[in-house]
Amino acid sequence: MPEAPLSSAPLFEGLSAADVAAILAAAHRRRYGRADFVCHQGDPVDAVYMVAGGRVRLTQLEVDGQEVVIRFIGPGDIFGAVAAFKVTQFPVSGEVVEASEVLAWDRATMVSLIERHPRLGQNLMAILSGRIQEMRERIGDLQTQRVERRIARALLRLAQQAGQRTATGILINLPLSRQDLAEMTGTTLYTVSRVLSQWEADGIVKPGRERVEILRPHALVTIAEDLPSP
Amino acid sequence: MPEAPLSSAPLFEGLSAADVAAILAAAHRRRYGRADFVCHQGDPVDAVYMVAGGRVRLTQLEVDGQEVVIRFIGPGDIFGAVAAFKVTQFPVSGEVVEASEVLAWDRATMVSLIERHPRLGQNLMAILSGRIQEMRERIGDLQTQRVERRIARALLRLAQQAGQRTATGILINLPLSRQDLAEMTGTTLYTVSRVLSQWEADGIVKPGRERVEILRPHALVTIAEDLPSP
């Protein structure tokens, strides 16, 4: 998948190349390897971050020790904004699943950048708004839809953001265990395994070790939406 | 419950009284009666709204017709921001449960107000961030906690934002049906009814028609948190 340049990230929409360059120049950069943590839940935070390359899995730990996958983020995605503008601790942990580079603007820098480039603030609000919308959908799914459909939707979303065309279908191009999928959809790794096995029998997906390839995306859409199977 | 003045709303934090007055003056006002809708899911939207008085129930309709209660909002709370800065349609419907007054700033007005008062933009981001954080918690609850605990947490949250001290406990001061509670917690009205009946037998709550009074808040906290019952 050809990486889009960072300047086309949603955060920079509507800004001139010169402005983007200036904003990028104000960031600190840091590299991380696989399995590193870019942040730990509970750590103090006073900055906004952007993933410049690679992929990070954001998870939330419940008080009883259960883990919830909030989302996977990749190039151009930001994180830490929630913490920077409201709470002062990271509400999530970020584990690198694919070697990454991360940009950081500390809070004061970001505030002054926004004053200089109002569009940056609007973009940030649009990003936060979009995230709220996604979460509303996820809450709706969790409250009203069955597990099978939730898994189908999660796979389609992952295909959207990390899908790679192959000869036989679309490969979700990140290490994705049954446990990960379970923590994204509010079920157990056992149920995920059973559902994927069934779909494999139906020729819809080809599951592997920490790997899922979608063979018949349309069949998955049929399961994900409220359609009669045509 | 004495209504806090609107100027102390989170949106206006850190702004001078004069600034707040100017911002308020730029808003349009409108009144609504009980059961009116302040917005309908799918309606075009190009404004940010604030509830000045009363209470509104925000719901989301799933494609299959099932309803999800997103949250109840009251004086000082804003809505429509998600739509104004990202999608162009209301993602939720807002039904008035207690006669309300609503302020509205259209998008262009809000953008220029933010340019004049940067703090306003920061506050807006803090509000959106806070909402994301709440939704993360809700997702976590839905994925990892049992129904009884989710209901306990929902009641405690409602008590926080609409609780009224009584001689015997805390009354949740808005019309709240079993169905409402079910749609807030991802269960059915039957299960809510059964749980409340059990709690009534334990002397923890006193349920009524569209009404819940909490008699022993601490017992509810014990259920809501991961504590051994002391």
Place this chain on the structure above:
DNA sequence: AAGCCTCTTTGCAGTAGCGCAAAGACAATC
């Protein structure tokens, strides 16, 4: 190539919660 670790599969039994149905309670209306 062997061994090891982690991830995955699947059988099976158990249960939390669903959802229908029918009766009961409450509040508003005529």
Place this chain on the structure above:
DNA sequence: GATTGTCTTTGCGCTACTGCAAAGAGGCTT
């Protein structure tokens, strides 16, 4: 004060999903 409509309760059967356990498979390391 009777009636009507909505909201609530509760019994009962059911099912979707859980969670353990044990075996199987895949990818590293040495």
